[in-house]
Amino acid sequence: MTGVTIGKIAKEAGVGIETVRFYERQGLLDPPPRTDSGYRLYPADTVAKIRFIRNAKLLGFSLKEIAELLTLHDAPNATKAEVKQRTQAKIREIETKIMELTRMKKILTDLAASCSGQGSIEGCPIMQAMEGQGSKRCHSC
Amino acid sequence: MTGVTIGKIAKEAGVGIETVRFYERQGLLDPPPRTDSGYRLYPADTVAKIRFIRNAKLLGFSLKEIAELLTLHDAPNATKAEVKQRTQAKIREIETKIMELTRMKKILTDLAASCSGQGSIEGCPIMQAMEGQGSKRCHSC
DNA sequence: TTAAACCCTGTACCATACTACAGAGTCAAG
DNA sequence: CTTGACTCTGTAGTATGGTACAGGGTTTAA
Numbered sequence: 001m002t003g004v005t006i007g008k009i010a011k012e013a014g015v016g017i018e019t020v021r022f023y024e025r026q027g028l029l030d031p032p033p034r035t036d037s038g039y040r041l042y043p044a045d046t047v048a049k050i051r052f053i054r055n056a057k058l059l060g061f062s063l064k065e066i067a068e069l070l071t072l073h074d075a076p077n078a079t080k081a082e083v084k085q086r087t088q089a090k091i092r093e094i095e096t097k098i099m100e101l102t103r104m105k106k107i108l109t110d111l112a113a114s115c116s117g118q119g120s121i122e123g124c125p126i127m128q129a130m131e132g133q134g135s136k137r138c139h140s141c
Numbered sequence: 142m143t144g145v146t147i148g149k150i151a152k153e154a155g156v157g158i159e160t161v162r163f164y165e166r167q168g169l170l171d172p173p174p175r176t177d178s179g180y181r182l183y184p185a186d187t188v189a190k191i192r193f194i195r196n197a198k199l200l201g202f203s204l205k206e207i208a209e210l211l212t213l214h215d216a217p218n219a220t221k222a223e224v225k226q227r228t229q230a231k232i233r234e235i236e237t238k239i240m241e242l243t244r245m246k247k248i249l250t251d252l253a254a255s256c257s258g259q260g261s262i263e264g265c266p267i268m269q270a271m272e273g274q275g276s277k278r279c280h281s282c
Numbered sequence: 283t284t285a286a287a288c289c290c291t292g293t294a295c296c297a298t299a300c301t302a303c304a305g306a307g308t309c310a311a312g
Numbered sequence: 313c314t315t316g317a318c319t320c321t322g323t324a325g326t327a328t329g330g331t332a333c334a335g336g337g338t339t340t341a342a
Binding site: 016018019022026035037038039057062063064 | 297298299300301302307308309
Binding site: 052059080081082083084087090091095105111119121130133 | 189192193196197199200201210213214216218219220221222223224225226228229231232235236238239242243245246248249250252253256257258259260261262265267268270271272273274
């Protein structure tokens with residue numbers, strides 16, 4: 001089997017041609033063999049790799065992290081522990097983001113509740129909150 | 142009063158000089174008057190504006206959105222409703238992000254629980270999940 | 283007077299994940 | 313044999329929020 005051209009790979013994987021080349025530049029996809037005229041000819045499993053990239057992205061992994069996961073994927077001596085450790089690190093990262101967003105949401109919700117939404121902006125409690133010192137002794141810290 | 146030079150504004154506000162000029166380019170701070178030699182001379186309330194920017198950022202507003210808030214701030218005929226509406230839109234935006242992150246976290250947590258973390262990467266359930274079709278009929282959608 | 287400290291503009295760079303060309307060569311069908 | 317579809321490289325642009333110069337001019341304090 002000689003391989004598949006980039007256009008067919010992209011179409012099957014549901015991404016743009018430019019994206020496939022971009023993933024190659026970023027080290028997510030191995031540079032494939034070429035025809036005499038320089039056309040890329042991809043092995044059949046490339047579509048699966050692009051799907052892997054998409055799935056990992058949906059789980060919050062960056063392209064750099066996905067490159068590492070793909071390296072593990074192809075390393076015969078990689079371990080489950082390495083994958084699990086990365087998964088747990090990502091969970092902690094997500095938890096940190098959720099906590100930060102929850103903090104923002106609580107403050108905004110309280111402010112919205114304290115604002116009548118009626119009349120001139122003068123004395124708006126939301127604006128007043130943002131005018132404050134942003135003190136180092138912030139009660140939410 | 143002639144005004145304050147950029148270095149003092151930056152120091153008092155706790156940001157870099159470049160950041161002050163950047164905020165001016167982005168339309169967050171009005172271009173201040175200049176000395177004959179071209180030095181910026183800021184009005185005294187500029188430090189408060191930069192604090193406003195920092196506080197609004199901590200609540201999740203982008204610089205573009207903060208520029209709008211600052212415009213409202215200086216508009217005599219602005220209303221509380223306009224501020225409250227932006228606040229509620231931001232709350233919804235944050236809720237969407239939290240839901241997306243929570244979705245990721247749940248999947249990752251389930252996957253981590255299903256992985257023994259022992260032995261070769263062969264058969265790792267986390268990797269297998271990422272190899273899947275990423276189907277259109279995903280049960281989490 | 284001279285050196286340090288300050289300020290100016292303009293541009294380029296960091297990460298992230300692409301997207302969009304221009305200008306050229308190649309391949310397949312009719 | 314020509315036309316359209318495909319591919320190539322390389323570069324630049326998108327949004328976000330800055331940071332970091334280079335290569336000047338200015339101000340201030342000793």
